[in-house]
Amino acid sequence: MPQIELLHPDHSPALLAFERENRAYFAATIPDRGDDFFARFDDHLRDRLAEQETGACYFHVVTGAEGEVLGRINLVDVADGGADLGYRIAERAAGRGLATWAVRELCRTAATDYGLTVLRAGTTLxxxxxxxxxxxxxxxxxGERQFSGRPGLTYRRALTP
Structure with missing residues (x-):
């Protein structure tokens, strides 16, 4: 059974492996993180954890039965009862309902644990x-929006505890 865990420093090796293994897969649908992300991964992780400490963001990993990272699901720009949702699921775990499960779970967590009342999201067409x-x-x-020059849609969901 998968789990959603709040990001912590111990996730670093598995998270880096996840990002490397899925880089080309993710780049097919979302902008690539770039070489600097991988070269300075520890710095980026440290920065995300510092952001999380302020309550401005909540970063999560979706882990499998053996602790492997199967995905990421995050809430960023937390303010005024809302946040932006983002997620990515490993290629080997895609197409099996994991993203749907993770989004549902994080919606519950956002409402009950973080006190949020609305989530926003976006994706390319x-x-x-x-x-x-x-x-x-x-x-x-x-609404509609451009994502790195590609047409897309914006979404909203109200949350209730």
Whole structure:
């Protein structure tokens, strides 16, 4: 059974392996993190953990039965009862409902543990899988937006504890 865990320093090796293994897969649908992300991974992780300490963001990993990282799911720009949702699932775990499960779980956590009342999300038009996950988990389209020059949609979901 997968779990969602709040990001902590012990996740570093498994998280870096996850990012490296899935770099090309992710780059097909979302902007690549760039070589600097991998070269300075420890610095980036330290920065994210410092951000998390302020309550401005909540970074999570989705782990499998053996503690392997199968995905990331994050809440960023937390303010005024809302946050932006972002997620990515490993290629080897895609297409099995893991993203839908993780988004549902994090919506519950956002409402009950973090006291949030609304989540926002966005994806490109050509990312059918992400659009389907957002639709299945109660997000509704609220607008259009460009993502690194690619057309996309923005979404919103109200949360209740």
């Amino acid at each position: 050509d990312n059918a899988a992400s659009r389907a996950v957002l639709a299945r988990t109660g997000f509704t389209v609220v």
